[in-house]
Amino acid sequence: MDLKEKLVSSFMAFENSIDVDTPIHDVRSEAIKVFENKGFPSKRDEAWKYTSLNSVLKHNYSVFPKQENVLDYKEVKKYFIHDIDTYKIIFIDGKYSSHLSQTTHDGMDVCLMSSALSKPKYRLVIENYFNKAATKDSLSSLNTAFSQEGAYINIPKNKIVQKPIQIIHFSTGNESAQMLQPRNLIVVGENSHVQIIERHQSLTDNAVLTNSVTEIFANKRAIIDYYKIQNDKQTASLIDNTFIKQKRESHVSVHTFSFGGQLTRNNLNFYQEGERIDSTLKGVTIIGDKQHVDHNTLVHHIEPNCESHQDYKGIFADKATGVFNGKVLVEKEAQKTDAFQANNNILLSDKASINTKPQLEIFADDVKCSHGCTIGQLDDSAMFYMRSRGIPEKEAKALLMFAFSNNVLDSVKIPEIKQRITKIIANKLGVNIGFDL
Amino acid sequence: MLKIKDLHASVEDKAILRGINLEVKPGEVHAIMGPNGSGKSTLASVIAGKEEYEVDKGEISLNGEDIEELSAEERAHKGIFLSFQYPVEIPGVSVTNFMKTAINETRKAKGLEDMPANEMLKMIREKAELLEIDRKFLSRSLNEGFSGGEKKRNEIFQMAMLEPKLAILDETDSGLDIDALRIVANGVNKLKSKDNAVVVITHYQRLLDYIVPDFVHVLHNGRIVKSGPKELAHELEAKGYDWIKDEVGA
Numbered sequence: 001m002d003l004k005e006k007l008v009s010s011f012m013a014f015e016n017s018i019d020v021d022t023p024i025h026d027v028r029s030e031a032i033k034v035f036e037n038k039g040f041p042s043k044r045d046e047a048w049k050y051t052s053l054n055s056v057l058k059h060n061y062s063v064f065p066k067q068e069n070v071l072d073y074k075e076v077k078k079y080f081i082h083d084i085d086t087y088k089i090i091f092i093d094g095k096y097s098s099h100l101s102q103t104t105h106d107g108m109d110v111c112l113m114s115s116a117l118s119k120p121k122y123r124l125v126i127e128n129y130f131n132k133a134a135t136k137d138s139l140s141s142l143n144t145a146f147s148q149e150g151a152y153i154n155i156p157k158n159k160i161v162q163k164p165i166q167i168i169h170f171s172t173g174n175e176s177a178q179m180l181q182p183r184n185l186i187v188v189g190e191n192s193h194v195q196i197i198e199r200h201q202s203l204t205d206n207a208v209l210t211n212s213v214t215e216i217f218a219n220k221r222a223i224i225d226y227y228k229i230q231n232d233k234q235t236a237s238l239i240d241n242t243f244i245k246q247k248r249e250s251h252v253s254v255h256t257f258s259f260g261g262q263l264t265r266n267n268l269n270f271y272q273e274g275e276r277i278d279s280t281l282k283g284v285t286i287i288g289d290k291q292h293v294d295h296n297t298l299v300h301h302i303e304p305n306c307e308s309h310q311d312y313k314g315i316f317a318d319k320a321t322g323v324f325n326g327k328v329l330v331e332k333e334a335q336k337t338d339a340f341q342a343n344n345n346i347l348l349s350d351k352a353s354i355n356t357k358p359q360l361e362i363f364a365d366d367v368k369c370s371h372g373c374t375i376g377q378l379d380d381s382a383m384f385y386m387r388s389r390g391i392p393e394k395e396a397k398a399l400l401m402f403a404f405s406n407n408v409l410d411s412v413k414i415p416e417i418k419q420r421i422t423k424i425i426a427n428k429l430g431v432n433i434g435f436d437l
Numbered sequence: 438m439l440k441i442k443d444l445h446a447s448v449e450d451k452a453i454l455r456g457i458n459l460e461v462k463p464g465e466v467h468a469i470m471g472p473n474g475s476g477k478s479t480l481a482s483v484i485a486g487k488e489e490y491e492v493d494k495g496e497i498s499l500n501g502e503d504i505e506e507l508s509a510e511e512r513a514h515k516g517i518f519l520s521f522q523y524p525v526e527i528p529g530v531s532v533t534n535f536m537k538t539a540i541n542e543t544r545k546a547k548g549l550e551d552m553p554a555n556e557m558l559k560m561i562r563e564k565a566e567l568l569e570i571d572r573k574f575l576s577r578s579l580n581e582g583f584s585g586g587e588k589k590r591n592e593i594f595q596m597a598m599l600e601p602k603l604a605i606l607d608e609t610d611s612g613l614d615i616d617a618l619r620i621v622a623n624g625v626n627k628l629k630s631k632d633n634a635v636v637v638i639t640h641y642q643r644l645l646d647y648i649v650p651d652f653v654h655v656l657h658n659g660r661i662v663k664s665g666p667k668e669l670a671h672e673l674e675a676k677g678y679d680w681i682k683d684e685v686g687a
Contacts, residue, residue: 379525380489381525382525382526382527384487384488384509384525385521385524385525385527386527386535386539387486387508387509387510387513388485388486388487388509388510388512388513388518388519388521389513389535389539389595389599390510390513390514390539390540390542390543390546390599391510391538391539391542392508392510392542392546393508393510395538395542396510399530399535399538400527400530402529402530403527403528403529403530403578404529406529407529
């Protein structure tokens with residue numbers, strides 16, 4: 001039985017295990033039909049031309065966790081941003097870990113999707129927001145059908161959330177291969193501000209496939225800074241589907257740091273539903289071996305006077321492959337749009353490759369849209385210059401690569417995250433130098 | 438200190454140096470002059486260890502040790518410094534951080550601990566003052582958007598920080614106005630001691646009014662065709678290079 005059949009046939013059992021009398025029962029049933037119809041995307045789909053899921057789908061994944069697992073904080077502390085106080089919503093093999101988490105209901109909800117889906121007091125929010133941003137593509141639909149657990153964050157208006165929120169999914173490898181489908185819903189009220197850090201971390205070399213959906217709603221003048229740290233084991237793959245709806249004058253930024261994993265696909269979609277909205281999409285990808293990272297972005301400019309900034313840097317070594325497909329869609333009404341997109345890449349080996357494709361569809365006539373992509377190598381003259389000052393080749397390379405990524409890191413607003421990313425990069429490049437540039 | 442014997446070097450199979458002999462002793466200043474294309478910059482790059490240049494024949498040694506097989510960074514660790522004719526712009530790396538990394542990597546190579554941060558800061562402040570460099574300048578990206586004069590001053594600032602045994606100044610005077618030239622030359626003179634040596638590569642005699650050489654060598658067609666005391670520089674300035682060409686029958 002292939003994975004698709006397995007998932008479709010598991011759906012009945014899944015539905016029986018939970019309360020069918022919830023508002024999303026119909027949504028789930030509809031979604032599994034979409035998945036059954038469309039199946040997993042293949043290279044025949046334009047949006048998946050350069051990313052094949054074949055090698056990822058061949059494992060015999062268990063689709064529900066069989067048992068609850070416990071982790072000692074000491075064992076996994078290093079995956080946390082632990083030098084600052086944060087809220088934490090932590091999952092182990094798809095199940096919530098109250099032991100590792102620190103949630104709150106004090107003036108806002110930083111808690112669990114499972115309780116939001118089942119408790120009557122959240123019913124209205126779920127009806128208004130659940131599955132209202134996600135598209136009906138096959139993978140998001142698959143997640144919708146099985147959605148049960150994840151982070152639920154609801155910030156009322158006029159609230160500046162003082163502590164960042166960490167969402168971490170651990171997989172322990174108790175199953176030989178495991179599929180996880182976390183579902184996050186984040187609603188941020190007018191004038192409120194929140195910072196969120198998301199991470200997926202496998203703790204063994206057993207295969208993990210995560211198909212995650214995150215829906216984010218930024219109301220008027222809300223500010224959301226979202227950081228995705230992707231530094232998983234090379235036996236773990238991630239399909240991240242993130243959908244962000246923004247209202248008037250809201251500012252949302254998503255930084256994606258992709259250093260690990262076997263295959264990582266980031267579907268990042270912004271919808272601007274009001275004027276004077278600002279959307280920022282930035283990423284640094286540094287991969288080697290046979291790793292693959294695919295950034296598929298969409299910014300939908302629907303209303304006038306909005307801005308979007310995209311800046312993705314990629315460094316590819318060995319046989320690593322990358323994809324950047326950045327779509328900017330400017331509707332006829334979206335006059336005075338200012339949309340910027342850049343994708344710069346460095347290939348460190350002859351066998352590494354990047355497919356980069358800017359896609360601009362502009363129907364308004366008074367806009368400022370620019371895009372640029374570059375693919376190059378490390379500058380030999382810069383290398384000699386640095387080495388002639390006593391900086392060894394490896395360190396000089398690292399410094400150049402770090403400098404190359406630096407303007408993405410510069411816009412990270414939490415210093416501890418910046419430090420952590422810097423450390424991960426130094427580790428990844430095998431150097432021990434301070435990059436406090 | 439530096440001994441070069443019958444050095445032949447080429448780039449992409451094109452022979453550029455065709456038998457250079459040169460000896461530089463501690464405390465000396467040597468000037469290497471010559472027309473464009475005579476191989477001056479190549480000589481500087483070969484001594485500093487640029488990999489694109491192939492040494493076909495000959496020997497280069499520093500303090501009795503053959504350095505020909507050493508990488509550029511290893512040569513730097515041994516005390517060779519090259520002030521670039523065209524310093525490279527490195528966006529995203531500040532002058533300060535670049536210097537910190539260079540100094541600590543050099544210390545690491547010598548088995549020393551990192552320089553304590555306060556000591557480093559003090560040193561940076563002192564050396565910046567010597568070159569009349571504004572503190573704001575130090576947090577800018579290395580060479581990015583620097584004027585010609587700023588780039589050269591920054592090179593000598595790096596030299597001051599690294600305290601090399603042998604400094605090679607490749608066309609350090611080009612692109613400098615008279616004030617900047619004086620600052621740069623003053624910096625070099627202050628760094629001079631009986632234990633280190635300077636090789637000044639220049640097309641014009643101008644810089645040599647400020648950094649006075651003990652010896653002047655004329656490079657032509659990849660060979661040193663004439664050597665002499667500092668007066669030779671004046672002669673070259675007055676007469677140009679043609680008479681040398683005639684003299685050596687090239």
